[in-house]
Amino acid sequence: MARRRQTPTVQSGSVADIAFLLLIFFLVTTIIETEEGLDRLLPRKEAQTPEVPINDRNILEISINNQNELLVDEVRIGLEDLRLTTIAFLDNGGVSKGENGHCSYCQGLRSPESSDNPQEAVISLNTGRESSYGVYIAVQNELVAAYNALRDREALKTFGESYTAMSSEYRNPQTPQERREFLRARIDQIQDLFPMKLIEANTK
Template identity: 50%
Template sequence: MARRSAPDVNAGSMADIAFLLLIFFLVTTTIDTDRGISRKLPPPLDETVEPPIIKQKNVFVVEVNKNNDLLVEEVPMELKDLRAAAIEFLDNGGGVGSEACDFCQGAKDPSSSDNPVKAVISLRNNRETSYSTYIAVQNELVAAYNELRNRESQRLYGKSFIQMEEELKDVLYSGSKDRLKEQIKNIQMMFPEKLSEAEPKK
């Protein structure tokens, strides 16, 4: 009996199919990108303008050492307590006269910050501090500002600050965007995010 010859496979279109699959996967695949921390850089140094004098009581020093231990005002603290400590400092309202804060709900301790506009949080870290600890500390400090902004936004406008920011980005928002921008700016002026980062220690 004669042997049959195997039919040839037409491979002429294989390259086209592979190319189409490659394009499909390139178009549909999402690539993870690292997100940075939103920070506003200081303006260029102007030699003619003298830097403002900051009272020591208006500076809240947060330090992270090479062992990832947290020191707040030179006192050891757990990360879970940092947000509450920052809120207590920012919302103290210990100022009198022109430096008084009429919306602050803190202890009004004269040895702590005068008002949120004057208050500065100074973050110092070591070069050997882990990145995850650094980001966790940043998150807690930013969360302290957001919590206070949410409180005042609820009191003044009946909705949270985060909700207002989301509405501003929403293209389907039906209200006045100019009014919304003004309200957001007003809350930001009440609790300006003054987060100073010192150069890491070696």
């Protein structure tokens, strides 16, 4: 009688354990990239929003047409000129209740055809239906950079520390709570000097 041939078997009892360990390893070591959005605080919805009259000289009209061309007050400019144009508008200091009837901390030309003061200055951004998202983000970055440049100037003059550095430290989760409260007070003080009034709606 012939002997029955035995088929060799593979010990697979530890395969599940190894697979589980590999899964944990990749979950722990893998970095998932996330896209950052725009840092914007949306206003609360109100039943009736009061209409606030805005003087035309206090509005900086910025438009991106369907050909991705940038127009400021209906004049075409390059993206590289947008930051300085915005700074000049915000920092104009034409009329205010400060010293000598003008914004006491503004260093602009005080043109009667530009913004009265930073508290009244409004930036209106309108985009065409076919304008690219990349150009829109680039414009947003330049506008934020213009505000940060003015806020940095006043923060350095007032506190000896830049606004962007304080904001970065404030957003750091490792910053102690007491330090965060201290920074929050300073950040609010600087933001009151140059409040960001950026709207994406028809202001006319």
